[in-house]
Amino acid sequence: MFGGFYLAVPVISVENVGMMFNLNNEKIDNLKEYIIKMLTGKLHYNEFWALKDINFKVEKGDRLGVMGLNGAGKSTLLKVIAGVMKPTQGTVKVKGVIAPMLELGAGFDPNYTGAENIFLYGATMGYSRKFIQSKYDEIIEFSELNEFIDVPIKNYSSGMKARLGFAIATAVSPEVLILDEVLSVGDAKFKKKSEAKLRGMIDTGITVLFVSHNTEQVRKICNKAIILQKGQIVASGTADEVCNKYTEMIKK
Amino acid sequence: MTEVKNNSAPQKKKYFKNFLKYRFLLWELIKKNIKLQYRNSILGVFWTFLQPLLTMIVLVLVFGQVFGRNIPGVVNYPTYLLCGRLIYEFYSQATKKAMRSILSNATIVKKVYVPKYIYPLSNVTSTFITFAISLSVLVFVMAYFMIFTDTTMHLTPYVFLAIVPILILFILCIGVGMLLATLEVFFRDIEYLYDVFCMLLFYMTPVFYDINQMHLNHTVKLILMANPLYSIISMFRSCVLFGEMWNWNWFYYALGISVFFLIVGFLAFYKKQDKFILHI
Numbered sequence: 001m002f003g004g005f006y007l008a009v010p011v012i013s014v015e016n017v018g019m020m021f022n023l024n025n026e027k028i029d030n031l032k033e034y035i036i037k038m039l040t041g042k043l044h045y046n047e048f049w050a051l052k053d054i055n056f057k058v059e060k061g062d063r064l065g066v067m068g069l070n071g072a073g074k075s076t077l078l079k080v081i082a083g084v085m086k087p088t089q090g091t092v093k094v095k096g097v098i099a100p101m102l103e104l105g106a107g108f109d110p111n112y113t114g115a116e117n118i119f120l121y122g123a124t125m126g127y128s129r130k131f132i133q134s135k136y137d138e139i140i141e142f143s144e145l146n147e148f149i150d151v152p153i154k155n156y157s158s159g160m161k162a163r164l165g166f167a168i169a170t171a172v173s174p175e176v177l178i179l180d181e182v183l184s185v186g187d188a189k190f191k192k193k194s195e196a197k198l199r200g201m202i203d204t205g206i207t208v209l210f211v212s213h214n215t216e217q218v219r220k221i222c223n224k225a226i227i228l229q230k231g232q233i234v235a236s237g238t239a240d241e242v243c244n245k246y247t248e249m250i251k252k
Numbered sequence: 253m254t255e256v257k258n259n260s261a262p263q264k265k266k267y268f269k270n271f272l273k274y275r276f277l278l279w280e281l282i283k284k285n286i287k288l289q290y291r292n293s294i295l296g297v298f299w300t301f302l303q304p305l306l307t308m309i310v311l312v313l314v315f316g317q318v319f320g321r322n323i324p325g326v327v328n329y330p331t332y333l334l335c336g337r338l339i340y341e342f343y344s345q346a347t348k349k350a351m352r353s354i355l356s357n358a359t360i361v362k363k364v365y366v367p368k369y370i371y372p373l374s375n376v377t378s379t380f381i382t383f384a385i386s387l388s389v390l391v392f393v394m395a396y397f398m399i400f401t402d403t404t405m406h407l408t409p410y411v412f413l414a415i416v417p418i419l420i421l422f423i424l425c426i427g428v429g430m431l432l433a434t435l436e437v438f439f440r441d442i443e444y445l446y447d448v449f450c451m452l453l454f455y456m457t458p459v460f461y462d463i464n465q466m467h468l469n470h471t472v473k474l475i476l477m478a479n480p481l482y483s484i485i486s487m488f489r490s491c492v493l494f495g496e497m498w499n500w501n502w503f504y505y506a507l508g509i510s511v512f513f514l515i516v517g518f519l520a521f522y523k524k525q526d527k528f529i530l531h532i
Contacts, residue, residue: 126277
């Protein structure tokens with residue numbers, strides 16, 4: 001029991017996580033179909049495990065790259081960790097504040113102005129109005145949207161929206177940062193700026209989960225990595241080792 | 253199978269703490285609903301007053317001659333009608349908005365963790381605030397009839413008790429709203445069915461008539477009285493129009509049904525919320 005004190009405390013621990021979806025050829029979303037299928041006994045699903053027996057721990061300051069081909073379960077894994085989905089099996093424990101950057105601008109309302117959306121988006125991420133108020137100027141300055149801040153978001157270009165979303169999401173100082181290929185935001189100039197900002201955040205020693213296909217980026221950002229294939233971890237280790245394996249895997 | 257736990261989707265014990273964390277979101281959403289409702293209309297928030305007033309005039313024109321003459325104890329038909337119409341309208345608006353709330357916020361629910369009950373709750377609350385503002389129309393209409401006609405209103409201190417049926421109505425709307433929001437995620441048909449049901453409910457609720465004025469057989473009367481809106485509207489009218497204490501049976505019945513729906517709504521929502529993401 002006391003031995004525990006000497007072990008590094010994992011920030012994220014994923015134990016035996018499995019995520020099952022019921023796949024049906026046709027989606028039943030109306031009552032009539034449901035009743036007919038139920039009465040005629042045609043209501044059966046194909047089980048599909050998007051994640052199976054996933055086990056890993058991420059310690060404080062670790063930067064874990066999650067790699068894998070399309071449909072390997074990367075996004076599902078991140079959603080389970082972020083608490084968006086509940087795993088069918090197993091446990092996920094996360095210590096501290098998570099800042100998910102799964103999709104920037106998901107909490108925006110198109111009829112709201114940029115300024116109003118800052119507060120709405122911040123609240124969606126669970127921050128208090130006071131806290132967002134204290135970051136307000138910083139967000140506007142970083143997003144370079146000063147003159148458009150009182151314009152409804154529906155009139156923004158997609159690049160402007162992404163810039164605002166990025167600025168809000170990175171204005172906080174989370175303990176865990178989840179990145180799902182969001183490094184290419186806006187034009188080249190803003191891209192450089194956003195990369196520098198992320199790098200600054202990563203260098204403060206926060207824990208990062210980074211999903212990417214790009215081995216170069218993973219090598220640059222992460223110190224550890226895993227490869228997912230058909231919902232299972234097929235390789236794990238240091239970023240360099242795993243990236244080499246991934247390159248081999250793709251060649252096949 | 254191992255126990256399923258997730259720190260960011262807390263279990264019952266952490267619910268309260270989580271609610272505190274997300275109370276800003278609740279507040280922001282309530283504000284957003286109210287602000288955006290009339291943003292692009294010229295008369296803006298004035299519609300909150302104008303709309304019930306205009307529908308009251310229409311209903312008086314349509315039903316006034318037939319039903320307005322012999323409601324026992326009612327001295328003024330327009331105010332009688334307005335009381336019922338305000339309460340019915342709040343119920344139907346609040347529950348309909350709550351019903352669609354999870355689906356219309358699907359993009360957020362799919363991407364970020366938020367306590368999902370915030371969405372039906374914020375919709376019912378914002379509709380409630382608009383409803384509270386629109387109650388001033390009633391004050392205005394009553395004042396008009398007192399000043400410009402010889403109608404005597406039975407204004408007594410009981411008028412302050414009108415808050416009780418309003419709060420019961422609020423509880424009812426949250427319960428029904430949560431239940432509908434849950435059903436809507438799995439069966440989109442509910443939306444259309446509920447529209448029809450609300451129309452039926454409008455005629456079943458004594459908005460423009462009085463149950464005792466109609467010559468109904470006992471069973472039909474019982475069915476009409478089983479409608480919790482009947483009890484709530486009757487309580488409200490007792491306080492505001494007749495200046496007297498309500499019939500306590502209405503109180504027990506309305507409160508009982510409302511708490512029942514609140515529990516059922518919350519349980520259904522709580523049990524099914526983790527499955528929402530797979531269906532939206």
